[in-house]
Amino acid sequence: MSTYHARAIVLRRETWRDAARLYTLYTREGGKLLAVGRGTRKVLSKLGPHLEPFTLVDLHLARGRKLDTLCGAIMARSPEPLVADDRRYVAASFVAEALDHFVKLGERDEELWRLVESWYADAAVLPEDRLMPRLSVFVWRLLSHLGYHPKLEACCECGKDLRYEHSRFLPARGSAACRLCPLDERALAGAETLDGQAHAEILAVLEGAAKMPLHHATIRSSLALLESQLDRPLTCLPLVRVHLAPARATLEARLAF
Numbered sequence: 001m002s003t004y005h006a007r008a009i010v011l012r013r014e015t016w017r018d019a020a021r022l023y024t025l026y027t028r029e030g031g032k033l034l035a036v037g038r039g040t041r042k043v044l045s046k047l048g049p050h051l052e053p054f055t056l057v058d059l060h061l062a063r064g065r066k067l068d069t070l071c072g073a074i075m076a077r078s079p080e081p082l083v084a085d086d087r088r089y090v091a092a093s094f095v096a097e098a099l100d101h102f103v104k105l106g107e108r109d110e111e112l113w114r115l116v117e118s119w120y121a122d123a124a125v126l127p128e129d130r131l132m133p134r135l136s137v138f139v140w141r142l143l144s145h146l147g148y149h150p151k152l153e154a155c156c157e158c159g160k161d162l163r164y165e166h167s168r169f170l171p172a173r174g175s176a177a178c179r180l181c182p183l184d185e186r187a188l189a190g191a192e193t194l195d196g197q198a199h200a201e202i203l204a205v206l207e208g209a210a211k212m213p214l215h216h217a218t219i220r221s222s223l224a225l226l227e228s229q230l231d232r233p234l235t236c237l238p239l240v241r242v243h244l245a246p247a248r249a250t251l252e253a254r255l256a257f
């Protein structure tokens with residue numbers, strides 16, 4: 001039986017046959033993969049405690065005909081700070097659910113690995129008021145990396161340059177429009193008004209130049225774009241929006257000074 005090593009973030013676990021669990025993992029070596037952990041539901045399981053959701057873990061796996069099996073696991077970063085705090089837990093769960101939704105099995109992708117690994121590392125230590133801006137950066141980059149890079153520089157209807165202007169972000173189209181062009185209801189689903197600063201901020205985030213956006217519209221637009229690309233709802237998305245609300249006053253206060 002051939003075996004291999006992989007570094008992974010545990011995205012999800014579910015009950016499997018007997019005392020086993022089925023794990024959804026995002027790995028540096030092989031992208032998203034499923035693996036069975038035998039005996040991991042037993043109280044004295046040696047593997048189980050290293051495989052809690054959001055753990056960064058070094059794995060030893062055996063290839064199977066249908067599913068690989070976990071032979072060994074050593075925790076590299078504890079998920080404890082993410083699990084102990086409600087807002088961090090919601091954000092971490094949302095990212096795991098989004099990755100499971102958008103990413104196909106078995107496609108190695110080093111850039112995506114760095115994006116995912118650095119998000120979980122940051123989410124564990126960032127001050128609470130930085131969590132949602134950081135999550136928004138992750139969402140913009142994830143979607144852009146997966147091919148949903150929005151076109152924001154010019155109005156999608158009349159071609160007018162939108163920099164330094166008020167505009168409308170249209171998640172359903174993955175583009176933006178000026179304030180004057182008429183649009184139908186479908187194009188306007190989930191639309192977000194952007195002032196010149198928020199518009200510039202989104203462009204900077206997409207270029208990798210802005211690491212901590214301040215505009216609430218930047219954050220809301222990232223979630224709206226993600227939602228527009230879903231083919232089924234994500235359980236954690238409404239929770240993220242609810243937990244985002246208290247941050248609004250802080251963000252706007254910071255912008256006012």
Ligand SMILES: [Zn+2]
Binds near residue numbers: 156160179
């Ligand atoms: Zn226009």
